[in-house]
Amino acid sequence: MVENSNSGNSDKTVIILAAAQKRFAHYGLLKTTMNDIAEDIGMSKASLYYYFADKETIFQDVIRKEQREFVNQIEKFLSDKVSGEELLITYVKKRLSYFQTFLNLSKLSSDSIKGIKPIFSQLFENFKHEEVTLLKKIIKNGIENGEFEKVNVTEISELFISLIQGLRSNLIIRKELENLDKKDYQILEKQFINVAKIFSKGIKK
Amino acid sequence: MVENSNSGNSDKTVIILAAAQKRFAHYGLLKTTMNDIAEDIGMSKASLYYYFADKETIFQDVIRKEQREFVNQIEKFLSDKVSGEELLITYVKKRLSYFQTFLNLSKLSSDSIKGIKPIFSQLFENFKHEEVTLLKKIIKNGIENGEFEKVNVTEISELFISLIQGLRSNLIIRKELENLDKKDYQILEKQFINVAKIFSKGIKK
Structure with a gap:
């Protein structure tokens, strides 16, 4: 049967993902078809379906790649x-870049983001879990080097992630995602950085 | 012509709003009709329409009354x-109560909240403005009595309101509002209080 997501790093898969990523960046998830992707790389549709069950699976793999890059950057x-404060600031800046990348690749409206949720909820949930894990490392580091007080690491990490997520959620609820402009991102970035600063001072020793 | 919202405090208006509030609390905005409200107070439908153009206008007035009560409580x-910290904690607790009251009166789903947005956006926007004004008073107080450092009062007040709103937005996006249970509110309350504490320490002198 059709190979599913995470099908390894065969050359073909890499080529397909790279081509798909370009397509998504231009036309978004909804307007991209399996046909488009196959044509872009001169592959038959049947061959493409041998590697991926559908465009949603391809999209998931493209997003997972971006998520992995984000995580690797922070790990580095x-x-x-x-300092913990610098790490939190770096975190929110990189997180904003990933948010922009995701919106650019998906080109989803606020409504359609709700629509695709069932397909991607696992993807989002896993990523949130990874984010909390990263935050826990940052907070633990800060406690160990005496910068932060001995807080409940899990609770505080989850709260920070939820606050940053919440600022994005405000935007998703208020505005059509396809209409976000430079100013929206600038406001979001300022909010993100302020939260990182106030938050790290708020848990300082 | 029909009198519109904010039509003063005539006895009749008070009676209508009280009856409507009970209706909304039992059946929500969508399932309540002008007929129901008229019947509840033994008024003809024609008379009811003399006071209010439609149920949405009544609902707006009921909500405005609740918002006023919230603001008055905080002002007191x-x-x-x-201390500023205690004020912020009180603020988020009362804000959660108002959120619950609003959801209870509207009984809207996450989707229908988007649907009614055009009607209520002014109401929500004005209330957010009032919230920022309240926060500015709290922060200013704290600066004057030496508890908080000299922050940008407007920026910090808007950020705090956005963070608290963001935690609600996360819930609205993730879960159907009509399915919120006690546990959701408990988690939200804990998040709210933690934000109030960390935030006030984060802007301490």
């Missing part, structure tokens, strides 16, 4: 000897 | 000599 900063 | 605490 974690090994540097920077 | 402001005149007490309590």
